[in-house]
Amino acid sequence: MVCDWFGNYTGCRVADLESCNNCDDNxxxxxxxxxxxxxxxxxxxxxxxxxCSVAGHKTCINGAWSSCSGCGGxxxxxxxxxxxxxxxxxxxxxxxxxxxxxxxxxxxxxxADGYQDNAPGVPLHNSLTLTCGPNVCGQAGTQACTDGVxxxxxxxxxCNNCDDxxxxxxDEGLSCQPCDL
Numbered sequence: 799m800v801c802d803w804f805g806n807y808t809g810c811r812v813a814d815l816e817s818c819n820n821c822d823d824n825x826x827x828x829x830x831x832x833x834x835x836x837x838x839x840x841x842x843x844x845x846x847x848x849x850c851s852v853a854g855h856k857t858c859i860n861g862a863w864s865s866c867s868g869c870g871g872x873x874x875x876x877x878x879x880x881x882x883x884x885x886x887x888x889x890x891x892x893x894x895x896x897x898x899x900x901x902x903x904x905x906x907x908x909x910a911d912g913y914q915d916n917a918p919g920v921p922l923h924n925s926l927t928l929t930c931g932p933n934v935c936g937q938a939g940t941q942a943c944t945d946g947v948x949x950x951x952x953x954x955x956x957c958n959n960c961d962d963x964x965x966x967x968x969d970e971g972l973s974c975q976p977c978d979l
Contacts (some may be wrong), residue, residue: 813860816841820861830858836841850887866891878906885910905946915943935960 800888816823816830817842830841831860849873852863856863869891876896883898898909900918903926923933926943932950933939937960940954953962957974961967 799831816858818843818858818861818863830861845891847891848887848893850891850893852887854891877910879904879907881908883910903928903941903943903946903948915946933962933964935962937962 803916814824815833818830820829820869822829822831826836828836828840832842835909839857839859842852842855843858845856845866846853846869847866848869850869850873852869854866854869856866858864865889869887869889871887873887873893875883875885875893876901877883877898878896881898883896885896886894886936888894895907895910895912898906898908901908903915905914911921913921913925914923916922916927917927924944925941928941928943928948929938930941930948931939931949931953932954933951935953935956935958937953937956937958939951941948941951943949953964955962955970955972957969957972959968959974
Protein backbone atom coordinates (compact mmCIF):
# COMPACT_ATOMS: atom_id res chain seq x y z
CA MET A 799 0.00 0.00 0.00
CA VAL A 800 1.04 3.58 -0.56
CA CYS A 801 0.01 6.19 1.99
CA ASP A 802 -0.16 9.96 2.02
CA TRP A 803 1.28 12.08 4.86
CA PHE A 804 -1.87 11.47 6.94
CA GLY A 805 -1.64 7.66 6.74
CA ASN A 806 -4.48 7.35 4.24
CA TYR A 807 -4.11 4.67 1.63
CA THR A 808 -3.65 6.14 -1.82
CA GLY A 809 -2.68 3.09 -3.80
CA CYS A 810 -1.00 -0.26 -3.76
CA ARG A 811 2.67 -1.04 -3.55
CA VAL A 812 4.37 -4.40 -3.27
CA ALA A 813 6.85 -4.58 -0.41
CA ASP A 814 8.17 -7.51 1.54
CA LEU A 815 8.98 -5.57 4.69
CA GLU A 816 7.39 -2.74 6.60
CA SER A 817 8.99 0.69 6.82
CA CYS A 818 8.48 3.04 9.73
CA ASN A 819 6.05 5.35 7.92
CA ASN A 820 2.60 4.82 9.51
CA CYS A 821 1.51 2.74 6.49
CA ASP A 822 0.74 -0.89 5.80
CA ASP A 823 3.65 -1.45 3.39
CA ASN A 824 3.30 -5.22 3.01
CA UNK A 825 -0.48 -5.34 2.70
CA UNK A 826 -1.17 -7.52 5.75
CA UNK A 827 -3.70 -5.07 7.21
CA UNK A 828 -1.42 -3.64 9.92
CA UNK A 829 0.65 -0.45 9.91
CA UNK A 830 4.31 -0.57 10.89
CA UNK A 831 4.15 -4.12 12.20
CA UNK A 832 7.00 -6.58 12.68
CA UNK A 833 7.15 -9.81 10.66
CA UNK A 834 4.52 -12.26 11.91
CA UNK A 835 3.04 -9.78 14.41
CA UNK A 836 -0.55 -8.83 13.72
CA UNK A 837 -0.58 -5.49 15.56
CA UNK A 838 -0.06 -1.90 14.48
CA UNK A 839 3.13 -0.16 15.70
CA UNK A 840 4.96 -3.39 16.55
CA UNK A 841 7.92 -2.84 14.19
CA UNK A 842 11.15 -3.08 16.21
CA UNK A 843 14.71 -2.44 15.13
CA UNK A 844 18.08 -3.01 16.77
CA UNK A 845 19.96 0.18 17.62
CA UNK A 846 23.30 0.89 19.17
CA UNK A 847 24.27 4.56 18.92
CA UNK A 848 27.31 4.24 21.21
CA UNK A 849 28.69 0.81 20.23
CA CYS A 850 27.64 -0.80 23.52
CA SER A 851 28.45 -4.49 23.96
CA VAL A 852 24.70 -5.09 24.50
CA ALA A 853 22.66 -3.43 21.75
CA GLY A 854 19.29 -1.83 22.38
CA HIS A 855 16.07 -1.57 20.41
CA LYS A 856 13.69 1.07 19.13
CA THR A 857 10.02 0.76 18.21
CA CYS A 858 8.14 2.42 15.38
CA ILE A 859 5.17 4.36 16.75
CA ASN A 860 2.87 6.18 14.33
CA GLY A 861 5.58 6.42 11.69
CA ALA A 862 8.43 7.61 13.94
CA TRP A 863 11.14 5.67 15.76
CA SER A 864 11.24 5.81 19.55
CA SER A 865 14.52 6.54 21.30
CA CYS A 866 16.93 3.65 21.65
CA SER A 867 16.70 1.73 24.95
CA GLY A 868 17.75 -1.60 26.40
CA CYS A 869 21.49 -1.16 25.92
CA GLY A 870 24.03 -2.41 28.42
CA GLY A 871 27.55 -3.65 28.91
CA UNK A 872 30.47 -1.49 27.93
CA UNK A 873 31.61 0.59 24.98
CA UNK A 874 35.00 1.76 23.76
CA UNK A 875 35.89 5.37 24.51
CA UNK A 876 38.69 7.89 24.40
CA UNK A 877 39.60 9.47 27.71
CA UNK A 878 41.84 12.25 28.90
CA UNK A 879 45.00 12.76 26.86
CA UNK A 880 43.47 10.58 24.09
CA UNK A 881 43.92 7.33 26.03
CA UNK A 882 41.72 4.44 24.89
CA UNK A 883 39.46 2.90 27.49
CA UNK A 884 35.99 1.53 28.22
CA UNK A 885 32.83 3.04 29.60
CA UNK A 886 29.59 1.59 30.90
CA UNK A 887 26.40 1.87 28.85
CA UNK A 888 23.14 2.70 30.60
CA UNK A 889 19.67 1.39 29.73
CA UNK A 890 19.03 4.38 27.46
CA UNK A 891 22.23 3.64 25.50
CA UNK A 892 24.11 6.56 27.00
CA UNK A 893 27.74 6.32 27.98
CA UNK A 894 29.36 6.98 31.33
CA UNK A 895 32.79 8.35 32.14
CA UNK A 896 35.69 6.79 30.23
CA UNK A 897 37.87 4.44 32.31
CA UNK A 898 41.36 4.16 30.82
CA UNK A 899 42.91 2.16 33.68
CA UNK A 900 44.67 2.86 36.96
CA UNK A 901 45.47 6.42 37.97
CA UNK A 902 48.69 7.95 36.70
CA UNK A 903 50.08 11.40 37.47
CA UNK A 904 48.56 13.30 34.53
CA UNK A 905 45.83 15.62 35.95
CA UNK A 906 43.16 13.23 34.62
CA UNK A 907 40.59 10.94 36.19
CA UNK A 908 41.99 7.78 34.58
CA UNK A 909 39.88 5.26 36.51
CA ALA A 910 36.58 7.19 36.23
CA ASP A 911 36.00 7.48 39.99
CA GLY A 912 35.45 11.25 39.89
CA TYR A 913 38.88 12.29 41.21
CA GLN A 914 42.02 13.29 39.30
CA ASP A 915 45.31 11.68 40.31
CA ASN A 916 43.95 10.06 43.45
CA ALA A 917 45.34 7.12 45.40
CA PRO A 918 43.26 3.90 45.21
CA GLY A 919 40.23 4.22 47.47
CA VAL A 920 41.02 7.82 48.46
CA PRO A 921 38.31 10.27 47.33
CA LEU A 922 40.66 13.27 47.07
CA HIS A 923 42.25 14.93 44.05
CA ASN A 924 46.08 14.83 44.01
CA SER A 925 46.36 12.09 46.67
CA LEU A 926 48.35 9.76 44.41
CA THR A 927 51.86 8.84 45.63
CA LEU A 928 54.36 7.44 43.16
CA THR A 929 57.38 5.23 43.73
CA CYS A 930 60.68 6.55 42.40
CA GLY A 931 64.37 5.79 42.62
CA PRO A 932 66.36 3.89 43.56
CA ASN A 933 68.83 6.19 45.30
CA VAL A 934 72.57 5.63 45.70
CA CYS A 935 71.82 3.26 48.58
CA GLY A 936 69.48 1.17 46.43
CA GLN A 937 66.33 2.34 48.23
CA ALA A 938 63.05 3.43 46.60
CA GLY A 939 61.60 6.87 47.29
CA THR A 940 58.22 8.56 46.90
CA GLN A 941 56.82 11.43 44.87
CA ALA A 942 53.61 13.35 45.46
CA CYS A 943 51.46 14.14 42.43
CA THR A 944 50.04 17.66 42.18
CA ASP A 945 48.01 18.77 39.17
CA GLY A 946 49.64 16.14 36.98
CA VAL A 947 53.22 16.97 37.98
CA UNK A 948 55.28 14.59 40.17
CA UNK A 949 57.29 16.21 42.95
CA UNK A 950 61.01 15.67 43.46
CA UNK A 951 61.78 12.13 44.60
CA UNK A 952 62.01 12.00 48.42
CA UNK A 953 64.01 9.29 50.16
CA UNK A 954 63.58 8.46 53.84
CA UNK A 955 66.72 7.98 55.87
CA UNK A 956 67.20 4.40 57.08
CA CYS A 957 69.60 2.67 59.44
CA ASN A 958 71.88 1.27 56.76
CA ASN A 959 75.12 3.24 57.11
CA CYS A 960 74.25 5.09 53.89
CA ASP A 961 73.15 8.65 53.08
CA ASP A 962 69.64 7.74 51.78
CA UNK A 963 68.42 11.32 51.32
CA UNK A 964 71.71 12.57 49.76
CA UNK A 965 72.16 15.44 52.22
CA UNK A 966 75.73 14.53 53.17
CA UNK A 967 74.83 13.00 56.55
CA UNK A 968 74.59 9.23 57.08
CA ASP A 969 71.65 7.88 59.11
CA GLU A 970 70.87 11.31 60.62
CA GLY A 971 68.08 11.62 63.14
CA LEU A 972 68.04 7.89 63.77
CA SER A 973 69.27 5.85 66.73
CA CYS A 974 70.85 3.02 64.80
CA GLN A 975 72.06 0.11 66.89
CA PRO A 976 74.71 -2.27 65.63
CA CYS A 977 73.50 -5.77 64.90
CA ASP A 978 74.29 -8.54 67.35
CA LEU A 979 76.18 -11.36 65.71
